[in-house]
Amino acid sequence: MNRPLTLKVAAIERETDDAVTIHLKQPLLRKVRYSAGQYLTLEVDVDGAKGCRAYSISSTPGLDKTLSITVKRVAGGKVSNRLVQELSAGDAVQTLGTHGRFTFAPQPGRGRHLVLLAAGSGITPIFSILKSALHFEPDSQVSLIYGNRNQQSVIFRDKLDQLRQTFGERLQLVHVLSRPDTPGAHEGRLTRERVMDILGALPGPQAREYYSCGPSGMMDEVTAALEALGIAPERVHQERFTPAKAPVVGGDTEKRVELLMQGQAFNFTVAPGQTLLDAALASGVQPPFSCRSGFCTACVCTRLSGQVRMREDHGLSADELNRGQALLCVGYPLTDDVRLQVD
Ligand SMILES: Cc1cc2nc3c(=O)[nH]c(=O)nc-3n(C[C@H](O)[C@H](O)[C@H](O)COP(=O)(O)OP(=O)(O)OC[C@H]3O[C@@H](n4cnc5c(N)ncnc54)[C@H](O)[C@@H]3O)c2cc1C
Structure with a gap:
């Protein structure tokens, strides 16, 4: 951490x-x-x-x-x-x-087609990725499909135009405006059908990698479009600013949990809908924590047995998740045999 x-x-x-x-x-x-x-x-x-x-x-x-x-x-x-x-x-x-594990690592020797999809403030991480690819992967092509209300609400509008001038055909910009105030943009929202149409018409190599970020509704439409096009999940990278679905709760019965910390074992019960962190604190156990939102990873622990589901897993890498790490603040026990070790 x-x-x-x-x-x-x-x-x-x-x-x-x-x-x-x-x-x-x-x-x-x-x-x-x-x-x-x-x-x-x-x-x-x-x-x-x-x-x-x-x-x-x-x-x-x-x-x-x-x-x-x-x-x-x-x-x-x-x-x-x-x-x-x-x-x-x-x-x-x-x-x-x-x-966060919505990351892009440029590979200077590679030539690929990065397709970036964003709406509203979802452009923020996409903009960082876009610049990284243009500057540090000289053989790669970048296409940005960017949804907004109108031209005035396009974050980084001038900077994107500037990049287009600098990098020419290596950067394709497709603006989709729900209430366009200038000609030249696609009119409407980033729906499944529109995303499929735009992707179908994009010039450049078909071997593509997809990065998308935006409001929940747009992310659901993009996900549906990529699924309908048969894009392999390992080629799709997504970041959500708001949870995709209602928070996960760990069933409708209390679960017993053992937490190992500083050489001691603490046992407590977790009520339905209660997070591991809230249950620990309610029983007088004081594990480290900070953000309570799954971002900062202060409350990371390792699962020794049982099943835990997390409402958000932004904060942990795929490798950490595979190694059984979990976050107490957004974690819910699913079984009665959960044993956790605070690292
Ligand atoms: C991984 C990640 C990255 C993020 N990156 C950015 C970023 O680059 N730029 C950015 O502006 N925001 C970003 N956000 C969202 C940001 O963290 C806050 O959630 C957002 O600024 C709202 O906080 P607030 O305190 O103003 O609203 P709150 O007081 O927490 O919420 C007020 C109301 O707004 C709703 N709400 C909360 N967040 C959003 C949202 N994102 N969109 C629509 N409604 C919302 C709530 O449900 C509530 O009704 C990111 C979120 C995550 C999880």
Whole structure:
């Protein structure tokens, strides 16, 4: 797990009426390492208590000097409104580091076709990946299919146009606007049918890899389109800002759990719908935790037996999940024989 870190705001750049990019200074002695596609976990004050929010990193490692996140206001949102409206250069933000396994690692010797699909603020990690591919995979082609309401609401509009000028035919930009205010864009939403049509008409190699990020509805449509086209799941990478389905609960009966921590065994029961962390805390056990949202991985543990299901698994890599790691704050026991070791 990364250690908490305070970062200074270098500059705030307005992208649209309701979105800003926050450029954070990289500390001289402890640079924040990240991969294109990952997010930064911010620790924030929410109603007088510590809370966490994840913001995907829009800067690109190896290319941009600042570590940048791009935040779009959510109606009634406690943190996004504060970040968009109140933060200024020189302010400090608390972070719990970078996380996430929606990552892109450029392979300079490879020539492939990266198809990126985004809507609204979902462009943030996609933008980092897009720049990484264009700059560090010179033989690859990139296509971006990007859904928004109208031209004014397109985050990174000028920067994308600039990249198109620099990289020419290597970058295809397909804008899909639900209420277009300029000619030249596809009209409508990124529905399954429209995504299939656009993908069918894309020039460039058919051997493609897909990266998508956007609101739940758009992600469901993109998933359905890729499935209908028979795209192999290992070629599809997705990031969701909101959970796909209602939270998973671990059945309708209480489960018994044993937690091994600092050489001691703690036994407690977990009520239906209760997370492992909440049940542990309710019984007086104090495992480490921070964000309570599955982002920061402070509450990571290893499953020794039994079954656990997680509501969110953003924070752990595929390898960590395969090794039986789980997060207490978003984990629910499914069986009565769950034994966990806090690492
Ligand atoms: C992995 C990950 C990466 C993310 N990256 C970004 C990013 O790059 N840029 C960005 O702007 N946001 C991003 N988000 C969303 C961000 O973490 C917050 O959820 C968002 O800013 C809302 O927080 P809030 O405190 O303003 O809203 P809250 O006060 O938590 O919620 C207020 C209301 O808004 C709804 N809501 C919460 N989040 C969203 C959302 N994303 N879209 C629509 N409605 C929502 C809630 O259900 C609630 O009704 C990301 C989320 C995840 C999980």
